Amino acid sequence: MNIAAKPTIFTVTAAWDAEASVWTGHCDDIPAAADAPTLDELLAKISAMALDVLADNHPGVDPASLYLQITALREAEPA
Helix, strand or coil, rough: CCCCCCCEEEEEEEEEECCCCCCEEECCCCCCCEEECCCHHHHHHHHHHHHHHHHHHCCCCHHHHEEEEEEECCCCCCC
């Protein structure tokens, strides 16, 4: 019987840079940092980085159990 590995969750902190019109995000646990015009693209970039460096930085973590959680901050805009 194959028992799934316990999920490992890393938090990506993202903030909107209005001047550059990009999301800037980082995760110190991986470590990784990137910019992208959308949160989906930011997640894709940081996911790729995380999988590339996972074995070096977290050798006991199964890549199949890796999850990224995004905490995004953006100033509210009037409707």
